[in-house]
Amino acid sequence: MTRILESVARCTLRASLRTRIQLSQYRCMSSGLLINEPKYEFLKDLGLQDTNPGVYDGTWKGSGEVVTSLSPANGRPIAHVQTGNLQDYEDCVKAAEEAWQVWADIPAPHRGEIVRQIGEELRKYLLPLGKLVSLEMGKIVPEGVGEVQEYVDICDYAVGLSRMFPGKVIPSERPGHALIENWNPLGVMGIITAFNFPVAVYGWNSAIAMACGDTMIWKG
Numbered sequence: 001m002t003r004i005l006e007s008v009a010r011c012t013l014r015a016s017l018r019t020r021i022q023l024s025q026y027r028c029m030s031s032g033l034l035i036n037e038p039k040y041e042f043l044k045d046l047g048l049q050d051t052n053p054g055v056y057d058g059t060w061k062g063s064g065e066v067v068t069s070l071s072p073a074n075g076r077p078i079a080h081v082q083t084g085n086l087q088d089y090e091d092c093v094k095a096a097e098e099a100w101q102v103w104a105d106i107p108a109p110h111r112g113e114i115v116r117q118i119g120e121e122l123r124k125y126l127l128p129l130g131k132l133v134s135l136e137m138g139k140i141v142p143e144g145v146g147e148v149q150e151y152v153d154i155c156d157y158a159v160g161l162s163r164m165f166p167g168k169v170i171p172s173e174r175p176g177h178a179l180i181e182n183w184n185p186l187g188v189m190g191i192i193t194a195f196n197f198p199v200a201v202y203g204w205n206s207a208i209a210m211a212c213g214d215t216m217i218w219k220g
Helices: 002-014 027-032 086-103 108-124 126-137 141-161 200-212
Strands: 020-022 051-053 066-070 077-082 168-171 178-181 188-192 215-219
Touching: 086 188, 086 215, 108 126, 108 141, 108 200, 126 141, 141 200, 188 200, 200 215
Parallel strands: 051 077, 188 215
Antiparallel strands: 020 066, 066 077, 168 178
């Protein structure tokens, strides 16, 4: 669950594309990062650091350029993120494909239980995650918290859905036979989210995809 929270936090940190700048242009700001100020201690509570790996394929990493995320509210640097390169992307795709081979065979109610646990962890960190969204997206705090709440709510929905997938038994023209319709996972899903809604849109997709037996590649 800690990895899930760090994933949400770090990917939220990567999401403000309009407020990113190259580290080489702002090296002098390193000592003035908001993450190191007492007012923003909640960032470290989420597992964030001065420089954060921006790629996750089972392990946090990043081989691309280092960029700086700025707060649109005051124009100050929040923290740095090391982005991924093409090889990092290929590694993520491979990891997602391998994970799907296992995930798709897990019974849907058991997948729903894991989604429920994700929702519970998000509840625990609802306020700090919401404050992070607010800080980086320039939203008021209630809107940032509300966006994380959207993820929590869709997790609750997905848990119920995992026990309600329908199927059909259809009469066959052959004596003593019947046709059975069963829903099957699709595979690896691609998710691209807008910079100003880094949590809610991802949550809507990921919770449902996980309940359905799919794995995901997320680009914030």
